[in-house]
Amino acid sequence: MTVTLADVAARARVSPATVSRVLNGNYPVAASTRERVLRAVDDLDYVLNGPASSLAAATSDLVGILVNDIADPFFGIMAGAAQTQIGGPGDGSGRAGGEKLAVICNTGGSPERELTYLTLLQRQRAAAVVLTGGAVENEAHQAAISAKLARLADAGTRIVFCGRPPLSDGNALVAALAFDNRGGGRRLTEHLVALGHRRIGYVAGPPERTTTRHRLEGHREALRGAGIEAGPGDPGAGDEERLTVHGPYDRRSGYEATLEILRRAPDVTAIAAANDTVALGACAAVRDRGLRIPQDISVAGFDDLPFSVDAVPALTTVRLPLFEAGARAGRIAMGKENPPPGGIATIAAELMIRGSTAPPRAV
Amino acid sequence: MTVTLADVAARARVSPATVSRVLNGNYPVAASTRERVLRAVDDLDYVLNGPASSLAAATSDLVGILVNDIADPFFGIMAGAAQTQIGGPGDGSGRAGGEKLAVICNTGGSPERELTYLTLLQRQRAAAVVLTGGAVENEAHQAAISAKLARLADAGTRIVFCGRPPLSDGNALVAALAFDNRGGGRRLTEHLVALGHRRIGYVAGPPERTTTRHRLEGHREALRGAGIEAGPGDPGAGDEERLTVHGPYDRRSGYEATLEILRRAPDVTAIAAANDTVALGACAAVRDRGLRIPQDISVAGFDDLPFSVDAVPALTTVRLPLFEAGARAGRIAMGKENPPPGGIATIAAELMIRGSTAPPRAV
DNA sequence: CTGTTAGCGCGTTCAC
C-alpha cells in the first residue's frame, strides 16, 4: 500500500542504500544516479518513513521547544524565533530534505507537564530541546528536571535554556541564555526613584517562578539603594511587603493586584508590574479608580512586548531581546553556533522610558 | 548503554512481549506480573523507544498543530487550547503513558513551509494534524495542500481545520471549523453605519488570505446594504477601493495603512481594521495625526484578543471564540468528539461594542 | 561510487 525505499530503489534501478544516500545527502553519489533516484521519488510520491529512519540511525529530526504559555507573546516570539533557525527555509518543493521538525510544546506552566513533555521528547529521541522562560523553584521538581535533562544529554540530545537561569545544581550539560531580570528590575525602579517616587507598589508574578523572584529582587535592590526600603524593626518596616502583591502573569491578575495595592496604600505614586501584560491590567485598574496615568500614578511594565508601545500612554518598560535570544537558542540547539563560554550567557535588559512614567504630583 | 525493553524483561523475569503488553495496556496481563514489570521499568528508568514503537505499530503519537504566526496571540490561544485536549493532563509521574505529543509548527504564513511541515508530519506518520487560521488563496498551492492532505488522511492521519474555511475542492476527508468572518465583518460595519458613519476606511490584511477576503466582503456587504458603496459608473465609484488599504497582519502595517487612508481621504470618520493588532496600529496613527478616538474618528478591530479591552478607549471589535474553537478542534483530532455534520461547522462571531466607536462629529 | 548484509527496538501474530 504505502511506498517504501525499496520501491523507489526498484524504480530507479539502484540499491536501497543508494536511495538512502541521496535522500540523506551525506554521501557522494553520482549526479546521474541521484537524478534518477530523485525522479523516482517524485514519481512515486515517496515520503521517508521517519520512525524507521530514526530507529536505524538512532537519532531523530525532532527538536522540542518548551514554553509555559504559548498564548503569551513573550513565549510566542521566542519560540517562533527559535523555529526560524531550526526548521530551515524549506526548498519550496515541500519535499522536505534533511529538515528538522521544530515543534513547540506548551506546558501551561505546570511542572508535571514539563516533565511529561521531556519524557515524550526523550522517547522520540529528540535531537535537541530548548526550554524557555522562568523555571519553577521547587527543589524536588528542579532535581527531577535536572536528572531528566542529564539523561537526555546522555542520549545525545542537545539542551538549551532560553530566558531561563541555569540549573542550580550546576548541570554543565546545558547551555543557558539567561535574561538579566534582576538588573532590569533594578534599573526600572531606579528610574522611578530618580523621578521622585518613594511609595512604589509592585505587582509581582507567581511567587514560585525564578523570573518573578529575580525581577522583584532587582526592584528591592533599587529601593534599598535609595534608602527607601526599611530593615525589620525600623519605622516603616514591612512596607515593602504590603506594597507587593503576587499573582499569575495575566491581565486580570494585574488589575486585581493593583486595586489591592491602591486599597492598602492609597498614597502610592507609582506601580511597577512584573510584565507588560500585567501592567496593562494595572493601567485599567488605575483608570477605573479615576486616576490619571502618569499624572496621578506612574505605571511601568517589563518585557516590552509589541503592544506596549501602543498603550496609552505608551508603557515605560524593560526591553528583552526576545526574538534575538530565541534565534540564538535555536542556532545553539542546531549546533550552528557555539554555546556561550562557560555555558552561560546573561542577556542584557534595556530600560525603555516612555509616557506612562513621570514625576509624582507635588503634594 | 541505553536500556531497552529486553532489559526490562530480563529484570522482571518475563518475556519482552509481556513488557510490551503492560506498557501498552491493551492486553490482559496478570496483576502480579504487571506489578513486577512496572517496578522494573521504574528501577531501570526505562523510556520507550518511540521510533521503534512507531515503526512496529505503524502509527505514532505525534499530533501536529500548524499556525501562521505563533507570536500572534490569535494563534497562540487556539494552539494552546488544542494542546490542552491532546496532550492529556499527565499523571504527575512524568512517566508518560499513552500520551500524545501535541506539537505546534509555525509556518510563518509561508505556503512552502506549510507544505514542508505537512511532509515532515507525514514522514513521522502523525496521528492527526490541525491546521489553523486563514489559508492562502493560490490555486496551485491549494491543490498541493489538498493532495497532501488526501495522502495524509489516506495513511490514517486525522485532519482538522480550525478557523480555516473548507477546501474549495470539497475534500471531504477534512473536518472544518470555520469562523464566520464575513458575518462578523458585516455586523461590524453595520454598527458603524448605524452610528451614522458614511466614509469608512478599511485596513485590510494580506490580499491572498481567505480571512482577509471574507472580512472585507462582509464590510462591503454592509456598505452595499446601506446604499453607501457605489457601483461602477456611479458618482463616487471607486471610493471603496480608495478607502481600502492592504497589508500584513501587524501593528506597523496598521499604522502605515491608516496614515495612507487619512492622506487619501481626510474626511473619513471611521476606520475598520482587519484585526485587533492592526487596529492598535491604526489607533496610534490616528492619534499621531492629532485626532481623538472616538470623537474625531472611530476605530474598530476584529478578534477581540485579550489586550483589546485594555486599549484606550477600549476597542470595539468582533469576538471570535478562539479558545473554544481550538479546544474543539483538538478533541476532534483526538477522536474524542465527532466531526460536525457534513464535516463543516461555522462558528459565530459576536460584535463587541466598546468605547472606540461613536457617532461621527456633527459637521 | 555502489551493492550486500545486518541489525536498530519493538509489536504482533502464533503456539503453548
Next chain:
DNA sequence: GTGAACGCGCTAACAG
C-alpha cells in the same frame, strides 16, 4: 496469561 519468532523500513558498516 505468557513466550518465541518474525518483520516493520531504514541506515551503517563492509566489500567491491
